[in-house]
Amino acid sequence: MSVYRPAKSPFWHFDFQIKGYRFSGSTGCESESDARAAEAEEKDRARELVAGWLAARRGPLTLQRACERWWDEHGQNLADLKIKSALDRIVEIIGGKTLLQDIIDDTVANLVAERRKDRRRDRTIVENGRARILYRQITPSTVNRTLDLLRRVMRRAKENWNAILPSEPTWKKHRLKQKKRPVRELLPSEERRLDETEGFDFAELRQFAIITGLRRQNLLLKWPQVNFELGTISVVTKGDEPRIIPLSRESYAILWRRRGHHPEYVFTYKAQRTWKNRTRKGRKLGDLVKGQRYPITATGFASNKKRKWEKAGVTARIHDLRHTTGMRTLRATGNLRIVQELLGHSTIAITSEFYTGATVDDVRAAMERTAEAQQRQRELLEQHQPKRSEKESGN
Structure with missing residues (x-):
């Protein structure tokens, strides 16, 4: 029997397969006979859908195929270096041969449970002359990003590839509660220490990041993105949104000084030693020659941060440079709209989530004004209070 009534539902449900495609859901009927008639109509619609797929020579879409196609069409063009490994982990947990249409709420719940068990490398400590790697559990936000990644793959399959997903999971109910981390701002004293520790090239990249508020993937500019005549740079930000960003005097000067260093990339560094046959995780990186300039890569930026900042x-994190931009701009202008425009947030709600209208300095000033008002009130009370006689005062 392909129609059934769940224990806690007044309605009969259907569940059937047609040539490898599974269809299930509620008929909305309270009687079995009406449910069977509704199921027959669902089967007719399902046969038409499956016939269209087969006519287009598309077989049932597996998770492995969907992830590979999403990566080829979209993912590899994104600047997030962790997306590919996250896709691989999703396939590993759910199973590459799992049909996309068979990924339901139970599948997603298991994905979240398994992902919460994962650990990531935290730091390396030295004990008794031996290095030991410490690991920590991944955060709820990392689990949620994995969940969002699977949702993006399935939504693209449904909207761009005409995939049939009759029982798409309810994504919202699987998200974990995240702790709201306070905005971390780089202090002037920390900047001074970094200036003394970092090399000139990486220090200028850090300063440029604080001035412009750009995300890490947008910082590593190429010369065609720079327009000295108009004093602007052009970038494609999160969500594939093109933006034109004005340059301040200081940021303009930073870019102007870097002319002639490299024919393609703006931010480069000078090799401190010759290094032949470089590799990273089995991948050849090419040779370095002492004194010659090479582009600063995302990996190189992170490596410099780990060594020099520690x-x-x-x-702080590299992303905290962007938070520093937002907080300093809000403090200087008091205008949340300007912060939104500078950071390229799509809505003011996103900006206000991180940068509230009241900064620490605002609160401190309000506290001082409150204390001054209280002091004035006490002084007024003392002026209007009748003076006691010497006898009353006990003298």
């Missing part, structure tokens, strides 16, 4: 005693 040496300077700065525990």
